[in-house]
Amino acid sequence: MHEHDVIVVGAGGAGLRAAIAAQEEGADVAIVSKLHPVRSHTGAAEGGINAALREGDSWEQHAYDTMKGSDYLGDAPAIETLCQDSPEEVIQLEHWGLAFSRDDDGRVSQRPFGGMSFPRTTYAGAETGHQLLHTMYEQLVKRGIEVYDEWYVTRLAVSDEEDPEDRTCHGVVAYDIKSGEISAFHARNGVILATGGPGQVFDHTTNAVANTGDGPAMAYRAGVPMEDMEFIQFHPTTLPSTGVLITEGVRGEGGILYNEDGERFMFEYGYANNDGELASRDVVSRAELTEVNEGRGIEDEYVHLDMRHLGEERIIDRLENIVHLSEDFEGVDPLEEPMPVKPGQHYAMGGIETDENGETCISGLYAAGECACASVHGSNRLGGNALPELIVFGKRAGHHAAGRDLGEAKIETGQRGEWEVGEVETPVEPGAVSSGEDVVADGGAAAGSLSGEEYVQRALDAERERVESLLEKDDGVQHAEIRAEVQQTMTQHVNVFREKDGLKEALRDIRKAREKYEDVYVADKSRTFNTDLIHTIETRNILDTAEAITLGALARDEFRGAHWRKEHQERKDDKWLKHTLLSWNDGEPELWYRPVVLEGENKTYEPKVRSY
Amino acid sequence: MAEHYSSFERGGRRWLWQRITAAFLVVVLAFHFFLLHFVHHAADVTFQMSAARMQQWTYYSLMVLFLITATFHGVNGVYNALVNQGIEGTRKTAVKWTLIAASILLIVQGIRTANEWAGIALLPF
Amino acid sequence: MSTQVPEQVEDESSADTETSAAQQARMEKKRQKAEERERQAEEAESAAAGEDTYLLKVFRYDPEVAGKQEPRFDDFHVPYHKGMTVLDALMYARDHYDSSLTFRHSCRQAICGSDALFVNGSQRLGCKTQLSDLEEPVRIEPLPHQEVVKDLVVDMEHFYDQMESVEPYFQTNDLPDGELEEQRQTRENREKIKMSTRCIWCGACMSSCNIAAGDNKYLGPAAINKAYRFTMDEREGEDMKQHRMEILEQEHGVWRCQTQFSCTEVCPKDIPLTEHIQELKREAVKNNLKFW
Amino acid sequence: MSQSYNRGLIEDFGRWKEFSAGMWAWIFHKFTGWVLVGYLFTHIAVLSTALTGQAEYTNTIQTLESLLVVRILEVGLLAVAVFHILNGLRLLLVDLGVGLHAQDKSFYASLALTGAIVVASVPTFVAGVF
């Protein structure tokens, strides 16, 4: 059994920052990650990182913009923490050597970004995330922090009290991908989940193949609620075959969207008054899908983004990397032909419920980064706000887990404080198909009475059994089939457009997929680098995450931020200024709500119409 | 972690000398080839002609320098190539000293020959 | 824009009903076309070597599986679609024909650096290589010069060790005093190190370099480039630069490079590796001249 | 535990068809360099016959020069030397950071030029041996 004070699961921006912080605080920390740190998807972020650094800007303004962008579903304490801490964190990154783009006076450059009232997006060319990830990994090397890379965390070792709020997390169980060995990691102080986004729930996403929602699913099954899962951001211009993102910059420079008939549909069909291609992400995404659904898409799949009229010179000057992206990933030379684009899943606003210190309702269990939901993004994330979230909350979680006192959190977690029971009518039973397997505890008299190591050992035994049984089976269904079915139904019904019947259909499909999963088997029996096994376990996490997203989407009968409902075309502040939460409840998902915290440090945010 | 293979010997000096000798050799080798294959045909070479050239001190010193640089350049090149191939430890030391010995022999032998032509009896062997 | 624009939504739904007749005819046509396409796809799949499939020859090895202990090549016929990359093809083969086919991949957009492979004789990222640019059959092997763990997965430990041996982290003694004050860096200097910061640790360059293959101690192009990134960063200061040069000047540092250029040719991020290495050699010579 | 498979070097050199320009240049330069060192040693050995006596020297040289093989070998030597010189110049430029982007072209140019020079000088070299 490996033993450390703090175990960080995941080595993206959030995980790395958390580990550094925990070490700063004197803890013996280790990172366990299924990918080598520099392979994490944080590297894909291009745009930049928001922080109020300059004269004329202030954290208050940043907080105001973020709250407005969230469509008043973000929690003020979390948003204010983000905006107060990000300047210091961005400067810290600079001091660690991050190669930010520079102004003439040698200071870091900042540029304007959608939804921001001040140009406060600090960036490093079109590769901010890459630079951030590598800079932080360099600091890890410098500090000699231990990394178990290519170790896949499969289960949390959590005690088994009746109420999740009474439970404690003692460690994790992980599978060494290279050797096939299953080991336990005992965490004396705490476990921090930083597993990133769940993009693979959809079949078309800008997220990496490794982004399978492992963290939220594991925490969910251990008793932590998933929060606001229905809020998924879609990006309107991604390449159809890979999901590679084509920046808004193309439309900003004057790129035009055409349908199959060569119509400039943004205007012809009046999708966005006079904004045309420059309308916001969600509006353009919906317009594109409407075109496709009404038969005006190309190959029934995508539309064209044309920039040829800008002229080669201007394109090469301003958008050169787009030319390469399109050629390399889609085989289309945008100087010769229009680029095919369609909306793709991009970011999950929801996730593991945490407070502004990164702690969940289970003591000793933390989450930070895209997998977490301290609720800074509410129903819609503004560009450039995810990267600061990683470092601000990663750091706080790291400090807190290592024992620093960050003061009482203002945000409640778990079923404590103010909350209400929710209800949603589902066509099929959601949750576990067979009871038993997914239950955290045996319950009974022994509840909560084992030592930390014993809980970890128990989780280890359970995991060994699960893996053995997966490998023993000789036939049945393969994960690829189940995964594809879930991804397709999600993309069809829980995408940009959501309507009641479709969402129900998705729940039915997910249920069917869950039943199939009972029969899943792993064809590859090798212990060495068995990705077949890993993907099979991931698929289970995809199922739980997909279901949570769909349940939230079905429950929320309003149109807020990224969540569009056909039958409900307005934001309903009187009813819905609250977070959707789902508790696994040992296999029987329970829906409940908690009011949004709009009281900030010095002021209360009043919901306004979100218009730019 | 941050540990790197250290070495007492830095390659930079030999690297630079390899380039300097190369630059020198370009000129001299071209001259040498030209002189002995095009101006005079190798087939017509006789002791007297060689001797006549060697008796000019400029030619003599150029040739000695040519010999030394070429030997350094060639032998150092061979050594580098072997190190690149990954020889290490005792084998590397052995190769190094063998090469050095061979070079000295070659240079001594070369100078003796040149002296013979030039009629110099400087060296006592 | 606003998220709540009722009029516009009405537009959308009215468009829905108004054009329904034409719409339906159109959708019908689409459906037919789609069916046609589907049929074609199926045909393509069954006709193993049909025109629209690509033949992949993939290296297979598994130390534990009886039939794979002796390395072999497996053939996969993968239906082609426009824009398909080598990685897409591998994923297709894995998901449809053999789930034990093993390779690393994650981002699908040339940023995670996990899928450097040896494709038709050169080191490339699977996700950044269009099938249509390759000759058939497409031969896919694990990176040369590295030990194979399984199928296309190689052991990257040595590469990581080399990368981490050059003190790959920013070090400086004089940070600005003010808490919220950044260090200054000129645009020119940032421009100078820009390309070197783009490395994604894919290992393609190391694998392509003959010298690195023969001399396990050679730092290799990627690690040297990493060191270049810091050596040339003016924010670190002169003392640090000296220190970095010492690391680079060791026998197995920059001097081992024989300017073969393979590294530069294969680098998927277009980093001018040879140029950086050569610049460091000259820098080292300049440095040493002082002591002569 | 997992083990791994080491493919060794043989497989690498079996891939010669896939070598790039820079690699060929390196191989040729290495080869020509070694030939030149080899020649340097033999050359001095031959010349040292002068130490035994004038006649021996003249005699050795002229006998050698009357053999066709030696003449052909000399052409070979010229080719080797010329290529080594030209590519050596290319390498010197590369070391100075000049024209890195045309490194493959300059390699092909060295090859072509070597060929041309060698062909042009064949008459001079074989003159008189027939």
Ligand SMILES: Cc1cc2nc3c(=O)[nH]c(=O)nc-3n(C[C@H](O)[C@H](O)[C@H](O)COP(=O)(O)OP(=O)(O)OC[C@H]3O[C@@H](n4cnc5c(N)ncnc54)[C@H](O)[C@@H]3O)c2cc1C
């Ligand atoms: C194309 C793209 C562009 C973006 N651009 C921007 C931008 O410009 N500005 C901005 O602010 N945001 C941007 N974002 C969003 C932002 O990049 C992400 O939200 C953020 O990087 C997520 O970081 P993370 O640390 O939470 O997770 P990741 O970087 O995804 O890291 C997850 C880590 O968890 C590990 N892991 C996962 N599951 C397990 C498991 N079961 N066991 C062990 N380890 C596990 C993985 O190995 C990985 O190391 C962008 C996102 C995308 C996809």
Ligand code: HEM
């Ligand atoms: C005439 C002009 C010459 C030039 C311009 C020249 C240039 C060079 C250069 C630049 C190198 C270094 C290659 C590297 O380190 O990457 C080299 C290597 C070498 N040279 Fe020369 N050289 C010349 C003549 C000679 C001669 C006359 C000899 C024979 C004695 C010779 C033998 C070698 C050898 C053996 C190597 C090492 C090859 C290897 O890497 O294995 N060179 N030459």
Ligand code: SF4
């Ligand atoms: S330098 Fe280029 S080829 Fe080498 S590891 Fe970095 S990105 Fe890959």
Ligand code: F3S
């Ligand atoms: S291939 Fe190797 S020899 Fe030098 S130029 Fe690149 S490191």
Ligand code: FES
């Ligand atoms: S999959 Fe990430 S680099 Fe290719």
